[in-house]
Amino acid sequence: MLGIGCSFNVEAAPGQAVKIQPSIPEEAQDYGLTFSVLDVGQGLSLLVESNGEYLLYDGGDRYASSYVVSYLKNEGIDQLDYVVASHYDSDHINGVIGALNAFPVDTIIGPDYIHDSQTYQSFTNTVASLGKEVEHPVVGTTYELGSADITVLAPAEIVDDSNDNSVALKIENGENSFIVTGDAEYTSEAKMLASGIDIDTDVLVIGHHGSASSTSWDFIEATTPEYAIISCGEGNSYGHPDADTMEKLESMEISVFRTDKQGNIIATSDGTDITWNVEPCNDYSSGDGSLGTLPAGALSAESVNTESSTSVLTSANNTQPKEQIVWLSATGSKYHSKPDCGTMNPDTARQISIDDAISQGYEPCEKCY
Numbered sequence: 001m002l003g004i005g006c007s008f009n010v011e012a013a014p015g016q017a018v019k020i021q022p023s024i025p026e027e028a029q030d031y032g033l034t035f036s037v038l039d040v041g042q043g044l045s046l047l048v049e050s051n052g053e054y055l056l057y058d059g060g061d062r063y064a065s066s067y068v069v070s071y072l073k074n075e076g077i078d079q080l081d082y083v084v085a086s087h088y089d090s091d092h093i094n095g096v097i098g099a100l101n102a103f104p105v106d107t108i109i110g111p112d113y114i115h116d117s118q119t120y121q122s123f124t125n126t127v128a129s130l131g132k133e134v135e136h137p138v139v140g141t142t143y144e145l146g147s148a149d150i151t152v153l154a155p156a157e158i159v160d161d162s163n164d165n166s167v168a169l170k171i172e173n174g175e176n177s178f179i180v181t182g183d184a185e186y187t188s189e190a191k192m193l194a195s196g197i198d199i200d201t202d203v204l205v206i207g208h209h210g211s212a213s214s215t216s217w218d219f220i221e222a223t224t225p226e227y228a229i230i231s232c233g234e235g236n237s238y239g240h241p242d243a244d245t246m247e248k249l250e251s252m253e254i255s256v257f258r259t260d261k262q263g264n265i266i267a268t269s270d271g272t273d274i275t276w277n278v279e280p281c282n283d284y285s286s287g288d289g290s291l292g293t294l295p296a297g298a299l300s301a302e303s304v305n306t307e308s309s310t311s312v313l314t315s316a317n318n319t320q321p322k323e324q325i326v327w328l329s330a331t332g333s334k335y336h337s338k339p340d341c342g343t344m345n346p347d348t349a350r351q352i353s354i355d356d357a358i359s360q361g362y363e364p365c366e367k368c369y
């Protein structure tokens, strides 16, 4: 495809070697990537493909393993470039074992801890039988997959909690980015924030199936995804996704896809735009039907706005000129007309006069101003 129908800038004197530079913009080059979150019920499995190279991240639980293997075969895959076991809990690793038995694999990646389970034993036996070793990359390690760059975000260290040992990845394809964190919880999320690696992303696979122990406010604010994907089983016994997590996503106006409601979720990136096999369901209901326990301020922004506009009306009777008040987020560089414009945590938003905001260097939010 490249080079056909494109014009080239040729800069060379006669007789000199000709240096050809394509004049097409970078984003028009061959940045193809598909990011598929498979419906494995309660568990996680996702397949990333770019330019014929494949990465499998987790494979779901025992009952999903054969589905994952047959899905890969239907995709025409005959070898996997990377297989990542996020951590060694059964709802992630069983299908990994299935895939290792079904396909030749180049690089196997997993966290450096030992899980006391038969499934883990089976995983290590399988890896050994292939004559392979599991790589334990440090944070900041990068890999290439087709046109995409992959950066390891976690684990920063091995701890007692299996979930917090999850290998987290940021996958960048041109201008598009995806983050998956396995079952990483608040502790590991905080370390990802502290790593200094840019964790802003377009797409976030919500950690630990939407459990309340993952997706801290700090993490969701730093990643500010446009899209969230939740992988969980319909009617699962854990109540995933948790109401608190769903309230955060809703108040940030993040579009949501869910495998329990929509089956396989497939994103396609051309390096500039991301398209989807289904529309976001934007179903913010919790797995157990409960309501969240977040402070009212996190959600009742509309009523807050109503109240404040009422008080403005009341004070309009006073002859004193009213100073215009704007909202600042805890970390951002913009001022906002409301405390929850979708790119900030309403819990930590504070009010300030617009004059002070401008004099302190804040700029108007493009979304709400």
Ligand SMILES: [Zn+2]
Residues within 6 Å of the ligand: 043, 044, 089, 091, 092, 183, 208, 209
């Ligand atoms: Zn899990």
Ligand SMILES: [Zn+2]
Residues within 6 Å of the ligand: 087, 089, 162, 163, 183
């Ligand atoms: Zn887990």
